[in-house]
Amino acid sequence: MKRRTVVVVGAGPAGLAAADGALAAGADVVLIDSADRPGGQYHRMLPQAYEARAPEAVQHGYSAFEKRVRRVLGHPRCSWWAGAEVWALERTDGAEAEAGTRPLATAHPEPATTAHPEPPATAPAEPAGARRTGPPTAPPRPEHAPPLKVHVLTPAPEPGAPRRRHVLEPDALVIATGAHDRVLPFPGWELPGVVTAGAAQALAKGERLAIGDRVVVAGTGPFLLPVAVSLLEAGSTVTEVVEAAGRARAARGWLDRPWELAAQGGKGGELAGLTGALARHRVPYRFGRAVVAARGDGRVEEVVTAAVRADWSVVPGTGRTTAVDALCVGHGFTPRLELAVAAGCALRPGPSGAPADVFVDVDDEQATSVPGVFACGEITGIAGAPAARTEGALAGWLAGGGSPYARPVAALRRSRDQGRAFARRLARAHPVGAEWHGWLRPDTVVCRCEETDFASVCAAAGDPASGEARVAKLATRAGLGPCQGRVCGPTVAELRHRLGAGEHPVDPAGHPVDPAGPGPHHRPVAVPIRLGELARPPEPPAGEHPEQPHRPAQSYLPVEESGP
Numbered sequence: 001m002k003r004r005t006v007v008v009v010g011a012g013p014a015g016l017a018a019a020d021g022a023l024a025a026g027a028d029v030v031l032i033d034s035a036d037r038p039g040g041q042y043h044r045m046l047p048q049a050y051e052a053r054a055p056e057a058v059q060h061g062y063s064a065f066e067k068r069v070r071r072v073l074g075h076p077r078c079s080w081w082a083g084a085e086v087w088a089l090e091r092t093d094g095a096e097a098e099a100g101t102r103p104l105a106t107a108h109p110e111p112a113t114t115a116h117p118e119p120p121a122t123a124p125a126e127p128a129g130a131r132r133t134g135p136p137t138a139p140p141r142p143e144h145a146p147p148l149k150v151h152v153l154t155p156a157p158e159p160g161a162p163r164r165r166h167v168l169e170p171d172a173l174v175i176a177t178g179a180h181d182r183v184l185p186f187p188g189w190e191l192p193g194v195v196t197a198g199a200a201q202a203l204a205k206g207e208r209l210a211i212g213d214r215v216v217v218a219g220t221g222p223f224l225l226p227v228a229v230s231l232l233e234a235g236s237t238v239t240e241v242v243e244a245a246g247r248a249r250a251a252r253g254w255l256d257r258p259w260e261l262a263a264q265g266g267k268g269g270e271l272a273g274l275t276g277a278l279a280r281h282r283v284p285y286r287f288g289r290a291v292v293a294a295r296g297d298g299r300v301e302e303v304v305t306a307a308v309r310a311d312w313s314v315v316p317g318t319g320r321t322t323a324v325d326a327l328c329v330g331h332g333f334t335p336r337l338e339l340a341v342a343a344g345c346a347l348r349p350g351p352s353g354a355p356a357d358v359f360v361d362v363d364d365e366q367a368t369s370v371p372g373v374f375a376c377g378e379i380t381g382i383a384g385a386p387a388a389r390t391e392g393a394l395a396g397w398l399a400g401g402g403s404p405y406a407r408p409v410a411a412l413r414r415s416r417d418q419g420r421a422f423a424r425r426l427a428r429a430h431p432v433g434a435e436w437h438g439w440l441r442p443d444t445v446v447c448r449c450e451e452t453d454f455a456s457v458c459a460a461a462g463d464p465a466s467g468e469a470r471v472a473k474l475a476t477r478a479g480l481g482p483c484q485g486r487v488c489g490p491t492v493a494e495l496r497h498r499l500g501a502g503e504h505p506v507d508p509a510g511h512p513v514d515p516a517g518p519g520p521h522h523r524p525v526a527v528p529i530r531l532g533e534l535a536r537p538p539e540p541p542a543g544e545h546p547e548q549p550h551r552p553a554q555s556y557l558p559v560e561e562s563g564p
């Protein structure tokens with residue numbers, strides 16, 4: 001009987017754990033990531049060409065991560081597609097297979113045998129006295145292959161040549177595409193030297209580059225801590241960390257139900273290390289303040305911060321100016337939902353209830369509403385890398401045909417539920433205040449790609465002719481630039497909702513009637529593709545492991561590890 005084939009999109013903490021889980025269940029795995037190295041955002045690695053002597057610097061949990069990378073990428077049933085992008089998912093729902101494609105595997109899953117009975121032991125040891133749940137109710141099994149074609153671009157064979165197109169039809173698909181960071185607009189945020197917290201972190205971790213000498217880190221959420229520490233390690237002076245949540249609110253959010261935090265022991269240690277580093281460098285951490293403007297001649301030279309109330313309205317007379325040469329801002333994360341939306345997965349509203357605050361809806365088994373499609377990590381909720389790993393392990397094991405009754409699955413489920421509780425805690429402690437738009441002036445740029453200002457968004461929202469989102473987009477051009485609304489989409493959707501524009505009808509209590517619509521996340525083409533590449537016919541995968549030709553010439557595994 002043919003083995004089950006699982007395609008995993010994303011090799012961050014969630015996707016890597018999913019690949020590990022599916023391999024442990026006995027499946028063939030194709031692991032795809034647009035980056036050259038696995039690790040995602042949390043374990044962003046220096047390029048291999050740098051031959052770093054201490055690759056683990058600025059990494060938490062590096063040795064466990066490295067062990068998993070060796071196990072997964074070195075596994076004979078795993079095909080690692082580095083630098084490859086899934087640009088579309090096509091629903092077939094009974095349509096004819098496209099020429100040049102073949103199903104990777106069509107057989108139904110083999111029942112899990114005793115040869116591969118255990119999912120990877122990602123779950124923490126069961127705490128003493130933990131409540132035992134009964135046997136799981138019969139889960140929806142991935143009986144059918146998902147009605148989907150997975151369209152992939154793999155790197156060009158030589159510089160300048162078009163990338164190669166492939167179409168895969170796996171027995172199960174795991175989507176683990178993570179999130180990108182969110183920044184709310186304010187006057188001057190488009191100045192050179194103002195970057196997202198995630199971009200600063202990516203430069204520090206992925207290149208060991210500091211974005212400036214004198215930096216303010218601002219926004220909301222615990223992510224500001226690792227960003228500030230990475231900047232210190234890269235040689236910057238961090239003049240202050242500015243957290244918009246009030247001290248009391250953050251404390252309430254974090255200290256409520258403290259026993260639940262016991263399950264996040266690793267995070268506690270990481271937090272202690274980060275706050276210790278800030279204290280050693282005497283970096284002030286200011287609660288209840290926000291950056292409300294950036295100024296400079298040609299690039300950022302100073303930032304204006306002000307005290308904000310719980311709803312993020314500015315307290316008059318509290319403005320203060322600080323000289324900087326760079327500013328890092330982060331107001332949380334936006335899940336990368338394009339592929340899940342293209343697959344037809346149902347979404348659920350996020351904690352804020354804001355129109356664009358939606359996540360993939362998954363059941364107890366990480367299964368989405370589409371048969372054979374699983375989701376894990378930050379696309380199902382923002383809870384950090386450990387929670388993403390646990391969800392991934394569960395999703396991969398079940399997608400690979402592993403038994404839902406296998407012994408470690410119960411522990412994984414418990415750990416996943418603890419991760420979900422952590423996500424709720426995070427959202428309670430660091431919500432985005434509803435009155436942030438009070439920072440905006442009519443000429444404040446809202447869409448940076450198309451330089452659409454706040455006044456234009458307001459005018460379109462008030463004009464009955466552009467009441468519908470699509471019409472407003474054409475009228476204002478917000479969301480039509482290179483990022484295709486990935487940065488401004490949630491912001492524009494929220495502003496239009498507040499301004500009473502029609503695409504998100506509200507009930508009498510003011511709640512959106514369809515809070516879980518794809519809204520700005522609907523992008524049928526998930527990543528840019530050139531017309532020439534689109535015009536080329538897809539290449540049929542070759543051989544038993546069609547993916548092998550796409551392995552990078554130099555394997556990720558160090559030579560001494562991959563030798564005989």
Ligand SMILES: Cc1cc2nc3c(=O)[nH]c(=O)nc-3n(C[C@H](O)[C@H](O)[C@H](O)COP(=O)(O)OP(=O)(O)OC[C@H]3O[C@@H](n4cnc5c(N)ncnc54)[C@H](O)[C@@H]3O)c2cc1C
Pocket residue numbers: 009010011012013014015032033034035039040041042043084085086087176177178179180181197198199201202223226227333336339376377378379383384385388526527
């Ligand atoms: C810029 C940034 C930096 C961060 N740094 C930290 C940090 O230092 N510490 C911390 O605690 N948390 C950090 N986070 C939060 C972090 O994202 C999570 O805690 C964790 O990495 C989530 O794991 P994940 O597997 O769900 O997603 P990710 O780690 O984001 O992994 C998703 C992977 O999917 C790939 N991908 C996405 N779409 C496609 C596609 N269409 N085709 C192919 N591949 C695709 C991406 O390349 C990526 O490797 C950061 C987040 C961001 C956005």
